[in-house]
Amino acid sequence: MATINDDVFDVCIVGAGIAGSTCAYYLAEKGIQTLVLEKKKFPRDKICGDAITERAQIHLNHMGVLQEIIAEKKGNWAALGGLVSPSGIEYYGDSSKEQEHLVIAIKRKILDEKLIQAAIKQGANLVENYTVTETTFLEEKGIWSITCDKNKKEYKARVLIVADGAASHLGRKLGLVDGPPQATCSRAYIESGSHQFPYDGVCYYPPKLVPGYCALFKEADGDVVYCCYIIPGGECDTSHLTELHHKFIKEDPFISKAIGSNPKLEKMKAAPIRFGGIPRSYGNHLLIIGDAAGQIDPVTGEGIQYAMDAAEIAAKTIQNGMKRNNLGERFLKQYHRKWMKSFGRDFKWSQRMVKVCVKYPIFLDAFASVSKRKGDKFMTEWGKIMTGSKTKISFFMPKLAFPLAFETLRLRRKRKKHAKDAK
Ligand SMILES: Cc1cc2nc3c(=O)[nH]c(=O)nc-3n(C[C@H](O)[C@H](O)[C@H](O)COP(=O)(O)OP(=O)(O)OC[C@H]3O[C@@H](n4cnc5c(N)ncnc54)[C@H](O)[C@@H]3O)c2cc1C
DSSP states (O other): OOOTTSSOEEEEEEOOSHHHHHHHHHHHHTTOOEEEEOSSOSSOOOOOOOEEEHHHHHHHHHHTHHHHHHHTTOEEEOOEEEEEOTTOOEEEEEOTTSSOOSEEEEOHHHHHHHHHHHHHHHTOEEEOSOOEEEEEEETTTTEEEEEETTSOOOEEEEEEEEOOOTTOHHHHHTTSOOSOOSEEEEEEEEOTTSOOOOSSEEEEOOGGGTTSEEEEEEOTTSOEEEEEEEOTTSSOOGGGHHHHHHHHHHHOHHHHHHHOSSOOBOOOEEEEEOOSOOSOOEETTEEEOGGGGTOSOTTTOOOHHHHHHHHHHHHHHHHHHHHTTOOSHHHHHHHHHHHIIIIITHHHHHHHHHHHHHHOTHHHHHHHHHHHHHOHHHHHHHHHHHTTSSOGGGGGSHHHHHHHHHHHHHHHHHHHHHHHHHO
16 A cells, blocks of 8 residues: 555545545545645635535535535525526525525535545545645656655656646646636625625626626525626626626625625635636546636536546546556546546537627526526526536427527517617
């Protein structure tokens, strides 16, 4: 058995975020000797909207992490909530009587520590305060040498997994990741008792921000997390983030009302988002997972569920490779094929959806309007598609497509009539 002080690990994972810790869990569960190197020390914060969707809940449930969080009352189910469309049509539903909810809000400071602890319990090794700066593949031995800039110990492993987040300096160095992340998002916690937010989770689409949006989610401790997602393709680009983050808090009629007049707001923090998936996420004895691989949905900016799915696929691929004693590039390519099949191809539909929302924001109005008439079931279907529980092509199902198309036409006609009457 490889230990922290000697030997060669089967796998070394760089980054103990959602992707790295989940992968370490699944590898250790299979008895694979795993080392995780993390530049920070836990508990550590990660800038995020804290919305954990159904697909991610399946992994957390398997690991026992979700049960622990619920028992400790550290997660808040998003039972009461909805959406405000670009022209201000509001829909709020209530799923508190349902058994299942699409989203649970969990602070990342809590979630990420629980995840790495779960991996350690399975047998994974963690080294904190270790910023990986150099990785060299020793071809003749089939081994990676991994080092830090502070004269710390050198580690060795047969497989290197890059899970260092959206900026992915390592992924770029290794030639797998190209260019900067395309999108960005802000975050600020609003202290419990200082806000007026009566719901568990609401998405707001201020017209200027489409295809981006703002989100408010209530946490278990009563704080509310406020995020402003800038997704390229519309009027705004990433340089507008600071201005818009503050502007919506004060001036957007719905967001300012939900937050209240005297909120105790955390200073704005922001982080980049790399979405859509990178074209090659594998190499010789090498895989890249999570945000580093761009495994984020271009229409929502959410990535926790995909990071976890990809982490599990990566662990299974490595297990198979080890059984066959084949960790070469051609064998590991199946990891890329599998995550593309599982969710990556759907990102192409998300990109089309982004274009539709920019060109026809009335589509979002129609959705809110139909939800008002049809209620929670319609909203849940939409939520499942948006959060990846169902594919984006599901929007073409007659039970969704027909009401949305009719409502879009009805709203258009109504607006034309209003414009004519106003002349
Ligand atoms: C503002 C914002 C809001 C978001 N909201 C949501 C949301 O509500 N729901 C959702 O599903 N997704 C959301 N996302 C996306 C989500 O945060 C990511 O998809 C998720 O964190 C991906 O996890 P990861 O492990 O790939 O990367 P990260 O969580 O970024 O983890 C990377 C880890 O690698 C470590 N690291 C980096 N470099 C090195 C190095 N050289 N050596 C050692 N360690 C290193 C870092 O310290 C970090 O711990 C949001 C993103 C942003 C920016």
